[in-house]
Each structure stands twice: as structure tokens, then as C-alpha cells.
Amino acid sequence: MGERKTSLTVTVDPRLIAYAEQLVEAGKAPDVSAVINDALSEKVGRDALDRLRETAAQADPAKVDRMLAHIDRQAAAFPER
Amino acid sequence: MTEDTGATPTPYVLDVSILVAVARADADVTRLVLALDGRGRPLVIPVLAITAASLDARTEDGDVALMGLERLENTMIASLRDAGQAARLAAVIAKTGLETCDAHVAAVADASVCPILTLDAQKWREHATALDEPLHIIEITDPDED
Numbered sequence: 398m399g400e401r402k403t404s405l406t407v408t409v410d411p412r413l414i415a416y417a418e419q420l421v422e423a424g425k426a427p428d429v430s431a432v433i434n435d436a437l438s439e440k441v442g443r444d445a446l447d448r449l450r451e452t453a454a455q456a457d458p459a460k461v462d463r464m465l466a467h468i469d470r471q472a473a474a475f476p477e478r
Numbered sequence: 479m480t481e482d483t484g485a486t487p488t489p490y491v492l493d494v495s496i497l498v499a500v501a502r503a504d505a506d507v508t509r510l511v512l513a514l515d516g517r518g519r520p521l522v523i524p525v526l527a528i529t530a531a532s533l534d535a536r537t538e539d540g541d542v543a544l545m546g547l548e549r550l551e552n553t554m555i556a557s558l559r560d561a562g563q564a565a566r567l568a569a570v571i572a573k574t575g576l577e578t579c580d581a582h583v584a585a586v587a588d589a590s591v592c593p594i595l596t597l598d599a600q601k602w603r604e605h606a607t608a609l610d611e612p613l614h615i616i617e618i619t620d621p622d623e624d
Contacts, residue, residue, distance in 0.1 A: 445546035449500070449508055452543065456509035463620050464510055468595070471616045475488070475593055 402434075409433075489520035489554070490616065491587040492547075494579055495597040497523070497531035500547060501540035507597070508543070510618060515550040521595075523547060524556045524586045530579035556586045574608040587613055 417432040426432045492511070499507035515521060528544050535541070547553055558564055563585075570585040571578060580601075587594045588609050596602055599617035606613040 442545060442549045445542045446549040447546075448539070448542050449512065449546035449550075452503045452505050453509035453512050455505035457506060458509070460620050460622075461506055461509045461513060463622055464506070464618055465513055467619060467621050468510075468514075468616055472488075472593065475614050 402430075407433075487517075487519050489522045489590065489592045490514065490595040491522045491524065491556075491583055491590070491592050492527065493583045493594050493596040493598075493602070494527045494530040494534075495601075496595055496618070497527050497544060497547070498534045499597060500543050501531045501535035501537075503539065503543060507618065511547065512550070515552045518552060521547075521550070521553045522556050522586060522590065522592060523553055524579075524582040525558065526579040526582035528555075530577075556582075556590075558582070570609065574605045576605055584609070584613060 414429070417426070417429045420426040420432050421428055426435070496507060496511065500511060511521065531544055532541055535544075548555060558567065566589070567578070567582055567585050570576070570588065571581040574581060574584060576584055583594060584605065586592075588611065591611070593614035593616045594602060595616050595618060597618050599615050602613060602615045606615060
């Protein structure tokens with residue numbers, strides 16, 4: 398289920414645009430917009446993962462270790478596939 | 479693959495309770511999920527469970543956290559791919575009485591023969607035997623707090 402895309406005007410370093418155009422010419426992207434879109438999506442994903450790691454850093458490590466050990470004990474009761 | 483044995487461990491299917499905890503920035507559950515991923519444990523996330531967690535949180539931060547799960551090394555999103563899978567989900571709903579998002583978790587676990595990782599084992603125990611093969615449940619809890 399895709400989202401409707403929005404047009405925007407941005408200022409980009411010439412070398413980055415040159416690279417994006419190179420990708421399009423090489424057939425690796427349909428157009429420059431797609432390259433920019435992919436790059437931003439990649440950044441959103443990286444930032445999301447960083448956010449998870451920041452949250453995890455607030456945890457109680459000893460408690461998490463106990464929970465992991467408890468999971469392992471329960472999993473040992475199941476046959477590995 | 480794990481470094482210990484070279485074998486790929488059995489995947490765990492994350493249920494809505496886990497995803498809600500992550501979306502609400504529960505630090506312990508988030509760290510636990512990251513630790514499982516770091517150990518090489520495949521984690522399957524039914525897409526409708528993400529929908530349920532997003533609905534519960536209704537925050538941008540919650541959605542970002544859920545997107546972060548998708549980026550982990552060993553997570554896989556289980557989608558509803560076609561009419562056959564949609565019909566199978568309907569059958570699981572009819573047999574178990576589970577809500578749609580929970581039923582998607584059950585359907586994925588049943589089809590893949592993988593245990594469900596949950597914060598609420600009691601809910602699953604009520605439905606574990608409704609399908610032809612029993613669902614396997616692994617509860618996340620701190621035994622020291624029981």
C-alpha cells in the first residue's frame with residue numbers, strides 16, 4: 398500500500414546530484430526522485446534503529462539477562478526444527 | 479546463524495504484547511529483543527501485529543520504534559501475501575475466536591511451527607489448543623518478580 402508522493406524543492410550538493418543521475422543513466426534507478434526517496438528511507442530506518450538502541454540502553458541489564466535465561470529454559474522444552 | 483553451532487535457531491514469532499511494549503519504549507523488552515537479534519535468533523513479526531501495536535501507541539515515536547524492529551539483522555516481516563493466506567487467517571479467526579491481529583500471529587506461528595514470544599502467556603494458553611496442532615508459547619517474564 399503505497400503513499401501518495403509529495404513534490405518538494407530542495408538544494409543538493411552537485412556531486413550528489415551527479416551520482417543520482419549516474420544511477421539513473423545506469424538503469425539502477427528509474428529517476429532522481431527515486432534515488433532521493435531511497436536515501437531518505439534508508440536514513441529513516443537507521444535513525445529508527447538508533448532510537449531502539451537508545452531505549453535499550455535505559456534497561457536493567459541484570460533483569461534482561463534473567464528474562465533471557467527464562468526464555469532459554471522454556472525454549473529448551475521445544476524440539477528444534 | 480549462531481556462532482555456537484552453525485545452525486539457524488528456530489525463529490520466534492513476536493506477538494502484539496511485545497510490539498506494544500517496544501512501541502511504548504519499554505527499555506527492558508526492547509533490550510531483550512535486541513539481545514535475541516544479536517544472538518542470531520530469527521524473529522518473525524506478523525504485519526498485523528505491527529498494525530495493532532501502532533494503533534495502541536498512536537505516537538510518531540511508537541511507529542519509529544516499530545520501524546526500527548524491521549531494520550534488525552534477524553527480523554522478518556510476515557505479510558499477508560495473497561488470497562490464500564487471507565482465507566487461512568479467516569479460518570484461524572473462526573477456530574480460535576482471536577481478534578484479527580492476534581489471529582495473524584497465531585496463523586504465522588501455526589504455519590511456520592514456531593513458538594510465540596509473548597508478555598501474556600495466559601491469553602495464548604486459552605487458545606493454544608484450538609488449532610489442529612497446539613501453539614507453543616514462550617513467555618517473557620522475570621522469574622525473580624514472580
